[in-house]
Amino acid sequence: MVVASLAFVEFLVIILARDIYLNGLHIYTLGASSPNLAIPEHYMVPVRIILEVDAMSIFMAIITATVSLAAAIYSLAFMKEETGQSRFYTLLLLLVAGMFGMELTGDLFNLFVFLEIASIAGAALTAFRTRLADTAEGGFKYIVVSSVAALMVLFATGILYAQYNLLNMGALAHVMQYTMLDKMALVLLVIAFMMKLAGVPLHMWCPDTYSVAPASITIMLIVASYACLYALFRTCFTLYGVGADMVTVGWIVIVIGILTMFVGVTMAVFQTDIKRLMAYHCISQTGYMLLGIGVGLAVLNRPEALNTYGIAAMDGGIFHIINNALYKGLLFLTAGALFHRTSTRDLNKMGGLAHKMKWTTVFYIIGALSISGIPPSNGFASKLLIYESVYRFNPILAIVAMITSILTLASFTKAFYSAFMGAELPEYQEVKEVPKTMIAGMAILAAGIIFFSLFPGLVVDHLAHPAAAALISREAYINGIMGGGG
Amino acid sequence: MSILGLGYSPWSPIFWLLAFVVVTIMAYFFRRRGQKKYKKDTAQTKVFLCGEEVPEAKQRHIRAHNVYWGFFETMKEYYEANMKTHTGIINDYIIWFLVLIAISAIILFIVGIV
Numbered sequence: 001m002v003v004a005s006l007a008f009v010e011f012l013v014i015i016l017a018r019d020i021y022l023n024g025l026h027i028y029t030l031g032a033s034s035p036n037l038a039i040p041e042h043y044m045v046p047v048r049i050i051l052e053v054d055a056m057s058i059f060m061a062i063i064t065a066t067v068s069l070a071a072a073i074y075s076l077a078f079m080k081e082e083t084g085q086s087r088f089y090t091l092l093l094l095l096v097a098g099m100f101g102m103e104l105t106g107d108l109f110n111l112f113v114f115l116e117i118a119s120i121a122g123a124a125l126t127a128f129r130t131r132l133a134d135t136a137e138g139g140f141k142y143i144v145v146s147s148v149a150a151l152m153v154l155f156a157t158g159i160l161y162a163q164y165n166l167l168n169m170g171a172l173a174h175v176m177q178y179t180m181l182d183k184m185a186l187v188l189l190v191i192a193f194m195m196k197l198a199g200v201p202l203h204m205w206c207p208d209t210y211s212v213a214p215a216s217i218t219i220m221l222i223v224a225s226y227a228c229l230y231a232l233f234r235t236c237f238t239l240y241g242v243g244a245d246m247v248t249v250g251w252i253v254i255v256i257g258i259l260t261m262f263v264g265v266t267m268a269v270f271q272t273d274i275k276r277l278m279a280y281h282c283i284s285q286t287g288y289m290l291l292g293i294g295v296g297l298a299v300l301n302r303p304e305a306l307n308t309y310g311i312a313a314m315d316g317g318i319f320h321i322i323n324n325a326l327y328k329g330l331l332f333l334t335a336g337a338l339f340h341r342t343s344t345r346d347l348n349k350m351g352g353l354a355h356k357m358k359w360t361t362v363f364y365i366i367g368a369l370s371i372s373g374i375p376p377s378n379g380f381a382s383k384l385l386i387y388e389s390v391y392r393f394n395p396i397l398a399i400v401a402m403i404t405s406i407l408t409l410a411s412f413t414k415a416f417y418s419a420f421m422g423a424e425l426p427e428y429q430e431v432k433e434v435p436k437t438m439i440a441g442m443a444i445l446a447a448g449i450i451f452f453s454l455f456p457g458l459v460v461d462h463l464a465h466p467a468a469a470a471l472i473s474r475e476a477y478i479n480g481i482m483g484g485g486g
Numbered sequence: 487m488s489i490l491g492l493g494y495s496p497w498s499p500i501f502w503l504l505a506f507v508v509v510t511i512m513a514y515f516f517r518r519r520g521q522k523k524y525k526k527d528t529a530q531t532k533v534f535l536c537g538e539e540v541p542e543a544k545q546r547h548i549r550a551h552n553v554y555w556g557f558f559e560t561m562k563e564y565y566e567a568n569m570k571t572h573t574g575i576i577n578d579y580i581i582w583f584l585v586l587i588a589i590s591a592i593i594l595f596i597v598g599i600v
Contacts (some may be wrong), residue, residue, distance in 0.1 A: 144576050148583060180595075187591045191583065201582045204572055248597045252590055263568065270558065270565060272550045347550035352543065376499030376506075381490055384497055410554065418550035423543035454499055456490040 002089045003072045006096070010065040017058045021466060025054040025480045027106065038481045046168045052106030052480055055466035059318065060103040060230045062463070063325045066448065067223045068096045071216040074333055074441025077434065078216055078340060088128055095121035095220055102227040106481065108157045108239075109167045111231060112150060115196075118224050119146030126213040126221070138212035142221075145195060145205045149228075152192035156185040170481030173239050173474060182240075189235045190249065196228035199290060200259040203283045207271075210279035211345065215336020216441070218275070219329035222282055226321055229289060233471055236297055241474040250298025257294050258397060261287030261404040269411040272347045274335045277415055278328070281371065284404060285324045291401060292317020292386045295393045296468070306472070309389040314468040315460055316385030322463065323370065323378045323452060330367040330445040331412075334360050337434040337442070338419060347418040354420035356431040361420050363442045368416060370449050372409035378449055381456035 020026060028035045028051040038046045053061075072092065079088055098118025105111050123146065127139025157167065159181050166172045176182060191202075198206035210218045236249060264284030271277035296314035299305035337360045338353065339345055354361040370377040373384075383405060391398035433439070452459050470476070490497045524530060532540065540546070558565060571578075 141576055141579070145579060145583075148580055152587075183594050184591065187587060187594055191587045191590055194586070195583055201571070202579070202586060204574075204579050204582070205576075208574065248594055252593065266561070266564070267568065267572070269554065351547040351549075376502040381497060381499070385490070410557075414550060414553045417548075417553065422547040425543055425547065456497065456499065460490055 002093065003069070003076070005093070006065070006069045006072050009096070010069050013058070013061050013065040016053065017062055020053060020055060020058050021462065025052065025470075025476060027052045027480050045166055045171050046481055049110050050106045050168060050170075050481060051104045052170060052477065053104050054477060054480070055470035056230065056233065056318075056468075057103050057470075059322070059463055059467040060227060061100060063226065063322050064096065064099045064103060064223050066444070067219055067325050067329050068092075068099075070329065070333075070441045070444040071220050073444065074336070074438050075214070075216040076437040078336060078438055079214060082129060084128075088125070091121045091125050091128070092217075092220070095125060095217075095224065098122075099220075099224050099227045103230055106169050107167050108160065108169055108172065109154075111169075112153045112157055115146075115150050115153060115228070115231070118227065119143060119150060122146070122217070122221050122224055125217040126209055128217070129214060132212070134208075134212045138209040141205045142209040149192040149195040152188045156188040156192070159185040159188075168481055169234065169239055170478045173241065174478045174482050176240065178240075186235070186240055186249070189239075190232060190252070193228045193232035193235070194256060197225040197232070197286055198260075198283045199256045199286065200263045200283065203260065203264065206283055207267075207276045207279040210282060210332075211273060211275035215275075215332050215339070218279075218332045218336075219325075222328055222332070223325055225282075225286070226325060229286070229321065233293060236293075237300075237471040238474050238477050242300055246297045246300045250294050250296075250300070253290050253294035253297055254397065257287045257290030258400050259287070260284065260290060262400060265404045265407040265411065269407055269414065272418075273345045274338065274347050274350075274415055274419065275332070275345050277347070277411060278331050278335055281331075281408060281411065282324075282328055284408065285320070285328060285371065287404070288320050288383065288386055288401065289317045289324070291390060291397060292320065295390055295397075296472075299393070300472070305393075309392040311465075311468055311472070312385055313389035313393065314471065315464045316382050316389060318467045319385060319456075319460055319464040320379075320382040322459070323382045323449075326445050326448045326452065327367045327370040327377075327379060330363055330442055330449065331371065333438070333442045333445065334364040334367060337438055340434055340438070341431045342428060347415060350419040350425075351422045351428075352420070352424040353428060353431065355424045356428060357420075357433050359433055359439050359442070363446050364416065364420065366446050366449055368412035370453070372412055373405045374409070376453055378452035378456060378459075381453070381460075385460070 027038055029037055030049045032048055038050055040047060079085065082088065095118055098114045098121055101114030102111055102118065105114060123139045123143035126142050127135045129135050160172055161167055163181060164172055164175050166175065195202040210221060213221060236246065240246065261284050264280050264287060268277050268280030268284060271280060292313045296310045299310040337357065338350065341357065342350060370379040373380045387398050387401060390401060
């Protein structure tokens with residue numbers, strides 16, 4: 001039932017995406033006589049909650065729908081032995097609702113509400129397998145970090161509401177005065193979302209949580225963190241955008257991005273717990289996205305630089321989001337498959353599993369090659385876009401990004417060798433491949449990786465570039481509300 | 487659809503795959519010209535470690551903590567400093583959060599966004 005409903009959601013998202021790419025931005029005003037009626041009669045500003053969906057929002061919704069579907073299919077077998085199945089799938093759907101809400105809403109307070117919903121559901125799902133050690137701690141850390149971040153979002157929302165009597169992001173962007181209080185709200189929003197997407201030095205909760213959550217939930221937590229990345233983009237580009245000189249904010253994002261990349265990967269290569277290793281890589285890969293988007297932000301007010309390399313950097317950063325959701329999701333599912341059969345996450349205890357788990361091995365190789373940016377993978381295509389464009393902005397940043405990629409390959413080679421290679425170990429003589437539904441969950445993501453690897457031009461031209469263009473065209477988002485909607 | 491337009495040059499995975507297939511065929515061709523006296527299921531297929539007796543699978547598998555030992559030894563100071571900050575204590579995570587907010591606010595107020 002859950003899988004069927006998520007498959008239907010995927011179908012609806014694809015239909016909506018097609019409509020948005022053909023006809024442009026859409027709004028939906030909740031409780032209005034007409035969904036397009038953003039501003040009620042006799043009012044000058046929007047007062048109702050409005051969903052506003054442009055190419056960037058729907059891009060994120062596609063990721064959420066696809067990964068959630070794969071996670072639900074994978075969970076069928078992975079969570080089969082656990083008690084409280086109905087509670088698990090209820091929380092899973094609540095998490096999906098929270099992520100969609102964050103991505104599709106045009107209202108700042110509504111964004112906070114959905115952030116809370118996703119955080120509570122995420123924490124409960126992380127701690128769901130209470131019979132295992134550390135799950136409660138992982139869930140606790142997730143909810144504390146999420147709550148503090150959400151409180152700062154609420155504080156920033158309050159600051160803006162106190163000044164402008166508005167909560168709608170398009171309307172707020174329309175009247176933004178860039179006062180000292182606005183600057184403070186910007187800092188709070190940026191750092192709060194950085195906390196949620198595990199940018200260094202706010203990343204430390206991430207391995208603690210991702211490593212203990214069920215594999216299918218870990219990949220959904222990754223997508224939840226990308227919903228916060230989306231909120232960060234929306235804040236910087238739409239709420240503040242070209243009305244302000246974003247060079248400083250862009251450089252803050254770039255510096256955190258570079259630190260995130262480097263610290264994430266160097267910590268990853270050191271790990272011997274396969275899920276902690278992957279969690280640190282999750283942090284590291286977020287750095288690439290921050291770098292690409294940070295460069296776009298830094299040159300937002302320089303049209304020549306923006307057109308020469310800024311948009312390409314943003315295309316790369318956005319393309320990397322969907323790539324990372326696919327290959328990182330796949331890698332976490334393979335780690336979950338290993339745990340499912342060996343009952344350990346410790347790479348020191350594993351070995352020779354390729355003899356017994358051939359499908360898992362193949363999926364791991366696909367994911368590892370892709371995350372390491374080995375041609376002709378989709379990871380290579382998005383990283384190449386980032387390298388080239390960032391090199392034109394500042395060569396040193398591109399060099400750090402390349403070193404990070406080399407260390408990524410080293411790290412996944414270590415994990416591959418330790419878990420899959422070598423002779424069959426006696427303790428794993430009885431190990432067999434995971435159930436078919438788990439293979440199906442991994443296969444969905446692997447198929448996505450292969451498709452994106454073969455047709456990067458298609459993805460960039462029809463998904464990433466329209467999303468980047470939607471971020472840059474702040475006026476279109478504002479007009480969606482103040483101009484009566486589309 | 488498969489070509490990604492970049493600033494300096496386009497990227498096409500299809501051409502890359504074609505090149506890969508050509509190189510693979512060449513490698514196969516050279517391999518076929520190699521040693522033909524190889525015998526399957528003989529002593530030739532056994533692991534040879536300096537003539538010593540081959541240890542059990544469990545003993546000869548190099549464990550994860552030994553991989554890249556030299557790298558970690560060289561980077562020891564970096565890792566020691568880094569491990570100190572990764573305390574696992576949630577209070578420290580929140581302190582980092584507050585510190586970063588303070589630093590970012592100071593930078594923004596000094597440099598300004600308008």
